[in-house]
């Protein structure tokens with residue numbers, strides 16, 4: 001088989017060939033799983049390409065070839081096949097109609113009617129100046145969410161045409177903006193490269209908790225709106241279940257659920273469950289605030305690698321509209337495995353446990369896209385990221401867990417022994433922590449009870465004391481414990497059984513005020529504790 005030569009863009013008499021001929025010289029030279037070596041010129045790093053209709057992304061450029069990862073199975077591709085440039089980076093289209101949908105890792109709809117039209121209210125008028133981030137139209141996207149069409153960041157100008165209110169497809173032009181670089185057409189949708197964070201005016205300090213209704217989380221290890229959290233846990237310890245509980249009950253406006261390399265039936269479960277359940281705040285179906293990004297274990301690894309960026313870009317888009325968005329990624333370990341597989345196909349030098357040396361930077365870049373911010377259009381919004389980590393053999397010292405721990409401020413460690421004992425959620429209070437307490441305690445004091453932090457401290461202290469006492473009792477027997485120590489054990493047992501344990505099926509949600517009352521009642525259970533709390537209260 002012969003391939004066109006790279007120099008074929010010149011004819012014998014030195015004339016440059018037509019553009020169509022130039023396109024012809026970009027062709028597949030080698031195929032290794034989802035990774036292609038492509039000969040030809042003119043590619044840009046991170047540019048999106050298509051091969052035989054399959055989407056791909058340029059991930060390395062060498063003097064004589066480009067390396068492309070393909071987001072589909074490469075079965076059937078042949079050497080010599082043409083590779084088409086698109087001239088734009090790997091992007092997704094942000095548009096109305098996304099909420100309630102299920103998409104693959106690069107945002108291709110798995111269940112949606114794309115030809116939909118939307119009833120849009122156009123809020124911009126001719127003569128008005130619009131800047132990046134400004135809202136010019138809105139669509140009632142679902143019963144609880146209003147989609148707001150925004151000027152892409154970096155674009156500004158004066159409106160020369162504004163369409164009337166009416167029904168539009170997401171790509172129809174509805175505003176013409178006269179900018180310094182000519183007329184810019186705006187529609188309800190905009191493209192955004194998934195690997196680039198959407199800009200904000202400024203990041204704000206996150207001080208409001210994301211209420212989840214899960215007692216051990218809200219009361220003991222809370223997370224803020226705009227925070228980051230890791231849920232590490234061995235096989236079957238309840239990572240997915242915890243993520244589902246949060247997706248169902250947390251008080252975010254939008255949930256982006258990324259099923260990354262996990263079982264397909266779990267995603268189906270989410271779809272079915274969420275359609276039936278109601279959001280307690282709006283009484284609308286839970287699906288009408290949820291977007292599912294599904295890249296299950298049987299789907300191509302390259303799209304899995306992209307799926308977390310797709311999810312976070314979507315989240316940033318809704319944050320820009322002024323929403324509080326929670327992103328659940330289940331599981332980031334499967335994402336890291338996709339990274340490892342692609343890296344090994346590129347023959348990169350492996351670092352710890354075969355993961356590429358840039359694993360830590362990639363994880364940092366992902367989690368740093370969380371935050372509470374003032375948007376370009378003056379609204380405030382947040383992106384919270386909650387990532388499950390599934391370390392092999394529940395070994396928390398493996399690279400993905402270790403690095404994730406560095407970049408997240410909340411850590412809900414799932415414990416195999418608790419899961420075996422059917423204590424759910426199996427969050428081990430001795431290994432878990434929340435780094436947000438200093439910022440959010442004021443909110444708890446103001447909104448729930450002035451003594452909330454004191455009770456939390458007391459509960460945690462009792463659980464720590466219990467573990468030390470149990471160690472002692474193991475050596476010398478419970479009989480040798482003092483009456484006071486036995487009382488600590490009995491209170492700790494009550495905390496575990498009636499407070500931190502919370503069955504997702506029978507006891508799915510506890511309002512925060514009730515959580516406080518529960519803590520108070522448990523600690524009042526003994527006169528000893530009663531007294532100590534009173535002493536603490538009078539401090």
Ligand SMILES: Nc1ncnc2c1ncn2[C@@H]1O[C@H](COP(=O)(O)OP(=O)(O)OP(=O)(O)O)[C@@H](O)[C@H]1O
Nearest residue numbers: 234235236237238239240241242424425503504505
């Ligand atoms: N909060 C909970 N309430 C009741 N049962 C739970 C809870 N969390 C977990 N379980 C039980 O544990 C089982 C395993 O949970 P789950 O599938 O969430 O684990 P996982 O850590 O995601 O597992 P894997 O490593 O396979 O992904 C569930 O099927 C359920 O029976």
Ligand SMILES: [Mg+2]
Nearest residue numbers: 239240241262
């Ligand atoms: Mg799971």
